Amino acid sequence: MKNFKEIQQRFSIPLDSLDPEKVTYIGASLDKPLKGQLTTFLQKNSDVFSWMAADMPGIDPNLITHKLNVNPTQKAVKQKKRTYAPNRLEAIKQEVEKLLEYVFIEEVKFPEWLANPVMVKKANGKWRMCINFTELNDVCPKD
CATH class of the missing domain: 3.10.10.10 (HIV Type 1 Reverse Transcriptase, subunit A, domain 1)
Structure with a gap:
């Protein structure tokens, strides 16, 4: 089994190109077209994510x-x-x-x-x- 860091990197979705720590994760079992649509949707709507209490x-x-x-x-x-x-x-x-x-x-x-x-x-x-x-x-x- 691969280690957890490798799995995280493989299925993490960067939401902000200026801040590499702002990522979310999607299901590994999704098919490629759905992964692409979901990734695009999440990146377009990245402003609704809260990264800290502020x-x-x-x-x-x-x-x-x-x-x-x-x-x-x-x-x-x-x-x-x-x-x-x-x-x-x-x-x-x-x-x-x-x-x-x-x-x-x-x-x-x-x-x-x-x-x-x-x-x-x-x-x-x-x-x-x-x-x-x-x-x-x-x-x-x-x-």
């Missing part, structure tokens, strides 16, 4: 709002506050400031649920901020 400011909350289906009989859980190394704390601050700037999150006072960030080192050496929703997942009924 590309989507001001989305109406009525259009997309995340709500939790929490079992009302369960007790709310607040995780204990964690301390972070200075480099991780700086990465958290930068990510939170970016999300606040683009109005993707808002500050909540007196939350019922509180989950700590978990910092994961990416391959490029930067940090990715994830949230530990373990306790919250335990009380949300599965679909």
